[in-house]
Amino acid sequence: MRVAKDIKTLKKRVRRFFECVPEERRTVSKVLRDLENVADVYVFGGLMRDLTLYGIDDFNSDVDLVVKPYDLVEFKNILEAYGFSQNKFGGYRLQSQRWLFDVWEFKNTWAFQENHVLPHSKRSLIETTFFNWDAILYDCKSNQIICDDKYLDALSHRNLDINLRENPNRIGSLIRALKFIVRDGANTGRDLTRFIVEMLSEMDDYSLLENEHKHSRTPFLHQDILRHLRYRSNQWNDEEFFMWIDENMWTNNDQFELFEQEQEHLKAFVSNY
Numbered sequence: 625m626r627v628a629k630d631i632k633t634l635k636k637r638v639r640r641f642f643e644c645v646p647e648e649r650r651t652v653s654k655v656l657r658d659l660e661n662v663a664d665v666y667v668f669g670g671l672m673r674d675l676t677l678y679g680i681d682d683f684n685s686d687v688d689l690v691v692k693p694y695d696l697v698e699f700k701n702i703l704e705a706y707g708f709s710q711n712k713f714g715g716y717r718l719q720s721q722r723w724l725f726d727v728w729e730f731k732n733t734w735a736f737q738e739n740h741v742l743p744h745s746k747r748s749l750i751e752t753t754f755f756n757w758d759a760i761l762y763d764c765k766s767n768q769i770i771c772d773d774k775y776l777d778a779l780s781h782r783n784l785d786i787n788l789r790e791n792p793n794r795i796g797s798l799i800r801a802l803k804f805i806v807r808d809g810a811n812t813g814r815d816l817t818r819f820i821v822e823m824l825s826e827m828d829d830y831s832l833l834e835n836e837h838k839h840s841r842t843p844f845l846h847q848d849i850l851r852h853l854r855y856r857s858n859q860w861n862d863e864e865f866f867m868w869i870d871e872n873m874w875t876n877n878d879q880f881e882l883f884e885q886e887q888e889h890l891k892a893f894v895s896n897y
Contacts, residue, residue: 627676627677627776627779627780628675628676628679628776629776629780630776631769631771631776634672634675634676634769634776635767635769637675637676637679637680638667638672638675638762638769639767640680641671641675641680642656642764651720651721651723652687652723655687655706655718655720655725656689656764658702658706659689659691659699659702659727660764660765661698661702662693662694662695662698662699662702663691663692663693663694663699664691664692664694664730664746664763664764664765665689665690665691665764665765666689666690666691666730666746666749666761666762666763666764667687667688667689667761667762667764668688668689668690668749668758668760668761668762669688669753669758669760669761670685670686670687670688670758671685671686671687671688672760672761672762672769673685673757673758673760673779676760676775676776676779677779677808686723686724686725686726687723687724687725687726688725688726688728689725689726689727689728690727690728690729690730690733690749690761691727691728691729691730692729692730692731693729703716703727706718706720707720708725708727711726713734713792714728714729714732714734714737715727715728715729715732716728724841730743730746730749731743733749733752734752734792735751735752735788735790736748736752738790740752740788740790741788746761746763746770747770749761749770750770750771750772750787751787751788752788753787753788754786754787754788754789754791754797755784755785755786755787755797755800755801755804755816756772756775756778756783756784756785756786756787756813757778757779757784757804757810758787759771759772759775759787760775781811782808782809782810782811783810783811783813783865784801784804784805784810784811784812784813784816785812785813785814785815785816786813786815786816786819789815794823795823795827795832795835796835796839797819798819798820798823798824798827798832799832799835799836799839799840799845801816801819801820802820802845802849802853803844805853805868805869806844806845806849806869807844809869810868811865811866811867811868812865812866812868813864813865814862814863814864814865814866817860817863817866820853820857821857821860824853824854824857825857829847829850832845832850833845833846833847833850852869853868856868856869
């Protein structure tokens with residue numbers, strides 16, 4: 625499926641995702657409905673990004689929710705009933721079957737807390753993301769999608785860049801950027817390319833692979849990919865948007881056959897570290 629051509633098309637995808645619910649998505653819809661009883665709920669970031677890029681059938685992201693509770697006690701009761709645990713950044717996390725939920729209270733959004741963005745309204749949320757591709761939200765109650773006017777165009781052209789420079793997790797952001805490059809064919813804007821080039825120069829392969837293995841449910845990096853990305857980083861010449869990977873780059877090697885084997889070797893290596 626192609627990138628959503630307009631907000632109307634995207635809104636149809638969102639409604640289908642939550643309202644036409646097969647067995648595998650019932651947990652998502654139930655969590656959302658229960659939270660809506662006690663809070664304003666905004667679907668944020670990855671789910672909206674991937675529905676925009678790929679539609680429902682190929683959706684493979686976490687479920688990020690931002691909430692404004694009406695009743696804080698009932699809100700906490702719902703989280704406790706589902707088994708949410710608090711994460712180190714002040715949000716709440718739940719792994720349920722294939723779904724990973726992250727729930728954040730609006731007022732506790734990191735960029736608001738650190739005064740990098742002023743929380744004037746729900747629209748302020750789209751100013752708080754590191755990547756421009758994550759700068760989108762869906763207001764469940766009003767059936768409203770909020771994003772920049774250039775959002776769909778950026779995804780359509782696979783143009784990924786920095787939205788908010790300040791960042792509490794630079795290594796995690798580097799790994800996510802590399803994932804967008806490898807998985808989604810992203811071309812990176814000048815600011816993001818500079819960030820990637822600098823971070824790759826500071827980190828060795830082992831540190832990157834170990835960090836990804838510890839914090840990702842589905843690791844994708846391996847040394848062939850990193851070798852190519854490091855090679856390309858040396859070729860960047862301050863282009864406005866930089867293409868890291870040609871679609872035919874793996875034609876003459878066994879990358880896909882080696883992938884699972886290398887991941888198994890990495891798991892064994894890290895577990896004995």
